[in-house]
Amino acid sequence: MNDIFNYETALDSVIETDGRYDRHAYFFVQRALHFYREKYGGEGEAGHIKGQHVLAGVRELALGEFGPLARSVLNAWGLIEGEDVGEIVYNLIEAGLMSKTEEDSRAVFAGVMKFDEGLDTEAAW
Numbered sequence: 001m002n003d004i005f006n007y008e009t010a011l012d013s014v015i016e017t018d019g020r021y022d023r024h025a026y027f028f029v030q031r032a033l034h035f036y037r038e039k040y041g042g043e044g045e046a047g048h049i050k051g052q053h054v055l056a057g058v059r060e061l062a063l064g065e066f067g068p069l070a071r072s073v074l075n076a077w078g079l080i081e082g083e084d085v086g087e088i089v090y091n092l093i094e095a096g097l098m099s100k101t102e103e104d105s106r107a108v109f110a111g112v113m114k115f116d117e118g119l120d121t122e123a124a125w
Contacts, residue, residue: 013095033098074115082113086109090106
């Protein structure tokens with residue numbers, strides 16, 4: 001219970017500092033990371049997931065959970081493009097809620113994907 005409280009407190013501080021993204025976006029990005037790791041595995045003992053894989057996890061999980069509404073949900077939370085996911089990841093890293101390796105950088109999230117009409121056409125129920 002204490003870990004949950006500490007996480008929530010740290011996340012509150014992150015959101016207070018950077019209010020661009022809805023609280024749900026932070027939880028969803030972390031769920032997408034775990035989803036990708038469970039489905040495809042990670043690297044090394046800690047199961048590290050690279051930025052492009054976090055993005056793939058966000059896209060796949062959003063389509064699976066929200067179908068044709070995936071873009072609307074992500075956009076409502078402030079996730080418009082891959083850079084937004086990167087900002088969330090780095091906000092969580094700076095708060096000590098995620099970790100990174102020397103090879104990781106914000107740049108890997110840039111220009112990779114947009115959460116736009118493409119999600120609408122990919123979605124199938």
